[in-house]
Amino acid sequence: MTTDHSLLAEGLTLGYKDRTVIDSLDLAVPPGRITAIVGANACGKSTLLRSMSRLLAPRGGRVLLDGEQVHRIPPKRLARTLGLLPQSPVAPEGITVGDLVGRGRHPHHGVLSRWRREDDEAVAAALDATRTADLADRPVDELSGGQRQRVWIAMVLAQRTDLLLLDEPTTFLDVSHQIEVLDLLTDLNRSLGTTIVLVLHDLNLAARYADHLIALASGGLHAAGPPDQVLTPAMVQAVFGLRSEVITDPTSGRPLMLPLGRHHAPAPAD
Amino acid sequence: MTPAAPPAAPDTGRRRTGRGRPLWLLAALGALLALAFASVAVGSREVPWSALAAAFGGPVDGFDQAAVAKRVPRTLLAVLAGAALGLSGAVMQGVTRNPLADPGILGVNTGASLAVVTGIAFFGLTSATGFVWAAITGAGATALFVYAVGSLGRGGATPLKLALAGAATSAALASFISAVVLPRNDIAGGVRSWQVGGVGGGTFESVSQVLPFLLAGTVICLLSARGLDLLALGDELAAGLGARVAAARAAASLGAVVLCGAATAVTGPIAFVGLVVPHAFRLLAGGGHRWLLPLSALGGAALLTAADVAGRIAARPGEVDVGIVTALIGAPFFIHIVRRRKVRAL
Amino acid sequence: MSTSTVEAVIRGRRHRARRRRTVIAVLTALIALAFAAALMAGRTFYPPGDVLGVVLGQDVPGASFTVGRLRLPRAVLAVAVGACFGLGGVTFQTMLRNPLASPDIIGISSGAGAAATFAIVALSLGGAAVSAFAITAGLAVAVLIYLLSFKDGIAGTRLILVGIGVAAMLDSVTAHLLDRAAEWDLQEAMRWLTGSLNGAAWGDVLPVLAALLVAAPVLLHRSGELSLLRLGDDTASALGVRVDRTRFAAIVAAVGLIAFATAAAGPVAFVAFLSGPIAARIVGRDGSLFVPAALVGALLVLAADLCAQFLFEARYPVGVVTGVLGAPYLVYLIVRTNRAGGSL
Numbered sequence: 001m002t003t004d005h006s007l008l009a010e011g012l013t014l015g016y017k018d019r020t021v022i023d024s025l026d027l028a029v030p031p032g033r034i035t036a037i038v039g040a041n042a043c044g045k046s047t048l049l050r051s052m053s054r055l056l057a058p059r060g061g062r063v064l065l066d067g068e069q070v071h072r073i074p075p076k077r078l079a080r081t082l083g084l085l086p087q088s089p090v091a092p093e094g095i096t097v098g099d100l101v102g103r104g105r106h107p108h109h110g111v112l113s114r115w116r117r118e119d120d121e122a123v124a125a126a127l128d129a130t131r132t133a134d135l136a137d138r139p140v141d142e143l144s145g146g147q148r149q150r151v152w153i154a155m156v157l158a159q160r161t162d163l164l165l166l167d168e169p170t171t172f173l174d175v176s177h178q179i180e181v182l183d184l185l186t187d188l189n190r191s192l193g194t195t196i197v198l199v200l201h202d203l204n205l206a207a208r209y210a211d212h213l214i215a216l217a218s219g220g221l222h223a224a225g226p227p228d229q230v231l232t233p234a235m236v237q238a239v240f241g242l243r244s245e246v247i248t249d250p251t252s253g254r255p256l257m258l259p260l261g262r263h264h265a266p267a268p269a270d
Numbered sequence: 271m272t273p274a275a276p277p278a279a280p281d282t283g284r285r286r287t288g289r290g291r292p293l294w295l296l297a298a299l300g301a302l303l304a305l306a307f308a309s310v311a312v313g314s315r316e317v318p319w320s321a322l323a324a325a326f327g328g329p330v331d332g333f334d335q336a337a338v339a340k341r342v343p344r345t346l347l348a349v350l351a352g353a354a355l356g357l358s359g360a361v362m363q364g365v366t367r368n369p370l371a372d373p374g375i376l377g378v379n380t381g382a383s384l385a386v387v388t389g390i391a392f393f394g395l396t397s398a399t400g401f402v403w404a405a406i407t408g409a410g411a412t413a414l415f416v417y418a419v420g421s422l423g424r425g426g427a428t429p430l431k432l433a434l435a436g437a438a439t440s441a442a443l444a445s446f447i448s449a450v451v452l453p454r455n456d457i458a459g460g461v462r463s464w465q466v467g468g469v470g471g472g473t474f475e476s477v478s479q480v481l482p483f484l485l486a487g488t489v490i491c492l493l494s495a496r497g498l499d500l501l502a503l504g505d506e507l508a509a510g511l512g513a514r515v516a517a518a519r520a521a522a523s524l525g526a527v528v529l530c531g532a533a534t535a536v537t538g539p540i541a542f543v544g545l546v547v548p549h550a551f552r553l554l555a556g557g558g559h560r561w562l563l564p565l566s567a568l569g570g571a572a573l574l575t576a577a578d579v580a581g582r583i584a585a586r587p588g589e590v591d592v593g594i595v596t597a598l599i600g601a602p603f604f605i606h607i608v609r610r611r612k613v614r615a616l
Numbered sequence: 617m618s619t620s621t622v623e624a625v626i627r628g629r630r631h632r633a634r635r636r637r638t639v640i641a642v643l644t645a646l647i648a649l650a651f652a653a654a655l656m657a658g659r660t661f662y663p664p665g666d667v668l669g670v671v672l673g674q675d676v677p678g679a680s681f682t683v684g685r686l687r688l689p690r691a692v693l694a695v696a697v698g699a700c701f702g703l704g705g706v707t708f709q710t711m712l713r714n715p716l717a718s719p720d721i722i723g724i725s726s727g728a729g730a731a732a733t734f735a736i737v738a739l740s741l742g743g744a745a746v747s748a749f750a751i752t753a754g755l756a757v758a759v760l761i762y763l764l765s766f767k768d769g770i771a772g773t774r775l776i777l778v779g780i781g782v783a784a785m786l787d788s789v790t791a792h793l794l795d796r797a798a799e800w801d802l803q804e805a806m807r808w809l810t811g812s813l814n815g816a817a818w819g820d821v822l823p824v825l826a827a828l829l830v831a832a833p834v835l836l837h838r839s840g841e842l843s844l845l846r847l848g849d850d851t852a853s854a855l856g857v858r859v860d861r862t863r864f865a866a867i868v869a870a871v872g873l874i875a876f877a878t879a880a881a882g883p884v885a886f887v888a889f890l891s892g893p894i895a896a897r898i899v900g901r902d903g904s905l906f907v908p909a910a911l912v913g914a915l916l917v918l919a920a921d922l923c924a925q926f927l928f929e930a931r932y933p934v935g936v937v938t939g940v941l942g943a944p945y946l947v948y949l950i951v952r953t954n955r956a957g958g959s960l
Contacts, residue, residue: 055853079856086850090713094901098628106844107856111837115629124622133621136628159855370777374784419950430777434714435950437780441720442946445885445939448810453930541784594792601785605764608777 004031005081005162005195007052011061014044014051021047023219024061029163029212034189034196036210038203040240043216045199046087049167052197053084065163079107083161087168089152091140097151098136101126104158126157130184146177153184164188166198170205178202182209207231207254215239231255291565294555298568302349305575309345310338313582343474348578348592349571350477351533352543354484356570358529359544360563361491364498365522366417369549369607370433373409373530374541377440381412382534384443384450391450399479406483406531413527415439476536483532488567490525495559498522540593542600543570549607632902639899643911647695650918654691655683657926690816693880694921694934695914696824697813698887699832700877702913705888706895706905707835707870710842711863712775715949718889719874722779725883726786727757728875729809732882733790736805737797744819746808747879754875757782758867811884811935813921820880827876831869832910838862839904884920885935886942887913893949 007029014022021044029035029052037045050056052063054070063070065082083104091100104126105119127133130150135143140151149169156164166185170178186209188194200206206213207227215222215230217239223230228248232255236244242259245266249256260266355373362371373379385408389395395404420435497518500508505515533540547569551562574592577599581590655667666679670688705718719725731753735741741749761782765775790809797805807814835842841862844852849859874888894916895908920937 050850053854055850075853075858076856079854084850084854086848086854088848089851090846090848092713092846092901094896096628096902098625099632099902100847102625102629103844103847103855106840109840120622120625120629124625127625128621133624136624419947422951433777433780437783438946438950441885442939442943445936445943449932449936449940452806452810452932452936541788591792594788597785597788601781604781604784605778608774608781609764 004193005066006031007063007065007082007163007195007197009048009052009061009063012048012051012058012063013060014047014056015059020059021219022051022216025219025221027214027221027224029195029197031195032189032193033211034185034209035198035212035214036206037197037199037214037216038201038206038239039216039222043239044219045216046167048216049084049165049197049199050086053082053165054078055084055086076107079159079161081161082163082165083156083159085152085156085164085166085169087171091148093141094139095141096136097132097138097140097143097154098123098127100140100151101132101136101154101158104155107159122158122160126154129157129188130154146173146180149173149177149181150184153181157188161194163195164197166196168199168201171201178205185209203231203236203257204249207256208249208252228255231257291555291561294551294565295561295568298565298572302568302572302575305572305579306345306349309348309575309579310341312579313337313341343477344578345575346474347477347536348575350481350484351537351540352571352574353567354487354529354533354570355540355543355574356547356566356568357488357491357563358526358533359570360548360559360566361494361498361522361526361529362544363548364502364559365519365526366432367502367504368432370545370604372542372545372604373526373534374539374544376413376416376432376436377443378409378413378416378436378527378530379534379539379541380440380443380447381415382406382409382531383539384408384447385411386535387447387450391454397479402480402483402532402535405535406528409531409534410524410527412439412443413523480532480536483528487525487529487532490521491529492563494518494522494525495563498559498563538593540574540596542596542604543573546596546600546603547573549603632900636899636903636908640908640911643908643915647911647915647918650915650922651691651695654694654918654922655687657922658682658687685817689818689821690813690921691918693813693816693821693824694917696821696828697877697881697884698891698914698917699910700824700828700873700913701884701887701917702891702895702909702911703828703832703835703906704870704874704877705890705913706892706909707842707866708888709892710846710905711866711870713846713848714776715893717776717779718886719870720883720886720889722776723761723783723786724754724758724779724871724874725878726783726790728754728878729883730786730790730793732808732879733793733797733805736808737793737801740801742804747820747823750879751875754878755871757786758871758875762867807933808882810933811882811938812933813881813917814933816881824876824880827873831873834865834869836906838866839906842866842906843904882933882935884917885939886946887916887938890938890942890945891916 009025009027012022012025012027013020021042025048027048037048039045047056051058052070054063054073054075057071065073065078070078070082101123102119105115105122108119109115124133127136130153132147132150132154135147135151140148143151153166153169156166164185169185170181173181182205185196185198189196198210210227212225213227213230214224215235222239223235231246233244233246236242236246236257236259244260245258246255247258248254359372362373362376363369365371382405385404386395386401389400389404395401416432416435416439419439420432497513500511500513501515501518501522503511508518509515530544548562548566551565551569555561555565574596577595578592581592581595584590584595652664652667655671656662656664660678660682662679662683666676667683669676670679670683676683705720708717708719708722709715728750731749732746735746735749739745761775761779764782765778794802794805841852841857844855844857845859845863847855853859877884891909891913892905895905895912898912899905899908916938917934920941921934924932924934924937
């Protein structure tokens with residue numbers, strides 16, 4: 001679990017039928033760290049994530065996992081190393097939590113293999129880590145939004161991958177659940193060394209939890225690096241078109257972005 | 271989220287078509303008259319020009335003249351039924367805010383059929399008025415049912431849920447129709463020929479029996495035009511603008527169901543007219559329901575008459591029933607709409 | 617990770633597996649019972665001993681013909697056709713993530729029906745030729761719907777709606793053909809269209825069995841991956857499923873099953889649609905539904921045929937019974953799915 005994998009994009013160009021969304025992007029994901037990707041709506045964050053996990057074939061360039069092109073790796077083998085939690089996953093009606101989390105073990109099952117003790121343990125560990133063990137027999141569609149998101153994360157955890165990609169895992173959650181999910185991911189990273197890449201909308205949460213921050217704009221990389229280097233008023237203006245001020249958050253020591261609308265003035269300099 | 275979005279382009283499009291709409295009305299009326307004439311002049315039997323006099327009160331003493339004389343009530347029925355279906359479709363699309371709403375797709379036709387078939391089989395219905403009432407009852411009950419089922423759950427009556435509820439209900443009701451008709455050899459023939467959807471049996475008598483219903487339905491629908499414009503904005507916005515949402519919706523639906531039921535009672539189920547015509551006019555002429563409703567009525571009349579003429583020419587000396595022609599035109603159009611729209615928007 | 621959680625997980629899994637095994641065993645037993653009843657019952661009642669003798673190939677006077685040539689092929693056909701419809705239906709519903717996405721509704725049955733009606737009415741064909749037409753048309757319509765709804769990939773919603781449109785068109789063609797038909801052809805066409813096991817002979821049964829033997833293993837082999845498709849294309853892909861390939865194989869297999877079954881018995885109403893949801897209710901939604909749905913389908917057709925033959929004064933074709941009984945359940949299902957905010 002603590003093996004370091006290298007995941008990088010070289011000259012990556014992505015698009016859908018008539019639009020190019022990402023153009024010649026070069027990107028390296030630091031192994032064993034938490035990386036957050038931020039950017040304006042429709043700037044390509046989800047597209048990038050999907051292409052890194054083989055869901056979208058690149059128009060140009062390539063994505064390399066440990067030197068191998070991701071799109072050439074057989075899907076099941078890839079799924080044992082790299083896990084993805086997409087946006088808005090669909091829970092089939094009536095499925096129980098235990099069964100859904102169990103689906104995460106699929107990449108480890110061959111054509112004829114049966115369920116083993118190791119699988120049960122993976123599922124149990126995932127349930128414990130997300131504190132959903134007592135929900136194991138409940139149908140997923142009866143759970144609240146926060147509980148459901150934790151269950152999906154448990155499924156991805158049961159996959160036991162060294163890399164974990166999450167597409168907007170906190171977008172529809174209220175603030176306490178957002179923090180819960182992010183704390184959980186931090187635990188995972190600290191205890192098992194899992195490389196985590198997540199797309200986040202909230203700049204401040206991204207700055208607080210990520211070790212490495214990537215800002216996308218206009219189909220390309222605007223900035224990449226530690227949060228205190230990347231999160232600056234200049235970046236916020238360029239990527240979001242927003243006036244802002246950046247101070248240091250006293251609780252975490254990380255940068256904190258204060259948006260300035262038309263009705264607010266910057267704090268007087270002292 | 272880029273700063274300073276470009277200013278919105280001035281809305282010249284709307285003003286342009288605004289001037290065009292009366293022209294479209296005239297064009298549709300003109301087309302209808304031409305088609306009506308064609309319907310009398312042309313048919314599955316070739317007649318010489320002299321026989322046409324029979325249509326306008328001339329002598330009816332040969333086969334040719336008789337054939338022409340029969341075409342007049344048939345044309346009249348096609349015009350009236352087509353107008354009713356076009357208008358009903360436009361109203362239903364407005365009420366359900368659903369581009370795929372059409373009496374046929376929503377299973378309303380099958381409901382009307384089941385009611386009429388049940389009436390014939392078990393209650394000895396024979397009069398046209400009886401058929402009409404049965405058809406309206408069946409149409410109304412089915413419409414209510416399909417709408418209720420389709421609007422349960424998340425998102426209300428989305429096009430997909432409504433279409434599926436309609437298709438499933440239609441299939442279910444069709445089974446019931448089979449169950450009623452199969453063991454009854456006595457009524458099977460008559461029922462079947464009614465079911466295909468034809469204007470061929472049109473007589474002045476059947477038209478006159480259905481006319482009051484058609485008039486009532488038309489009046490109600492045309493009066494709902496303003497309410498439909500407001501409903502198009504969504505229930506909450508409409509209420510905020512002062513519309514009585516439930517009442518407006520109920521009144522419009524009543525008009526649509528009466529029209530659809532009345533038309534179906536005489537011609538049997540004819541699908542797709544109510545779907546194709548409003549869409550075509552929305553694309554061509556735009557505008558609110560005050561224009562769309564009359565245009566749809568005229569367009570529906572023209573379409574059904576044209577389909578009838580086509581059906582009579584295409585398979586001389588026999589004929590292809592108008593319900594099949596409309597389905598053959600309408601289904602590809604339906605599929606085209608489905609393909610054009612982004613799936614999310616549906 | 618606590619041992620109690622592991623134990624709870626194991627317990628849950630074993631419980632689900634046990635429930636599945638029990639249900640499958642019960643369904644199989646019920647099918648056997650219905651099968652036996654179908655062989656024994658009729659205008660002449662044959663005791664189990666005679667029936668067993670015929671099945672084993674002995675020559676039992678009287679029974680050999682009635683049971684061996686009439687009832688046995690009919691019962692076997694019922695089971696085979698039911699299994700085909702059940703499997704095909706549940707595959708479509710799983711892939712399109714929608715319980716209402718049944719071949720009945722999205723046009724394949726309509727295509728087979730129109731072709732069969734054409735063959736009977738316009739070409740005055742019968743028997744195997746009609747079946748051939750029906751199969752070809754069913755497959756062609758499936759391809760057509762697939763192509764028409766393909767736009768940057770397949771969206772379930774679009775497929776369903778296109779299917780409904782195509783079905784409406786084909787149904788009207790069928791209606792037109794029926795209207796023009798001569799009395800004799802009409803009867804036969806209508807009987808075909810309602811779904812009937814009348815006059816079943818071994819010649820009808822064998823193609824269906826062959827289709828089952830070929831397609832069923834394909835589906836069962838991929839049942840794990842197909843279940844994962846219910847989690848959404850992205851999630852399934854992320855778990856290592858080759859989505860397009862799996863879906864394609866499944867569609868081909870399912871359409872094949874449906875086409876062959878429809879060719880043999882006509883479109884028996886609602887069996888394809890109902891088998892999956894019924895199986896889901898009794899087995900629970902956790903495991904793969906394929907085997908239970910096949911069994912439910914077989915049981916439905918067998919039981920419905922028994923009812924259709926003996927329960928009423930008139931002898932109805934099996935499609936009428938499944939239609940009339942299926943309709944309220946269909947409606948109930950829509951209501952329930954919609955209300956639960958399900959994927960409709």
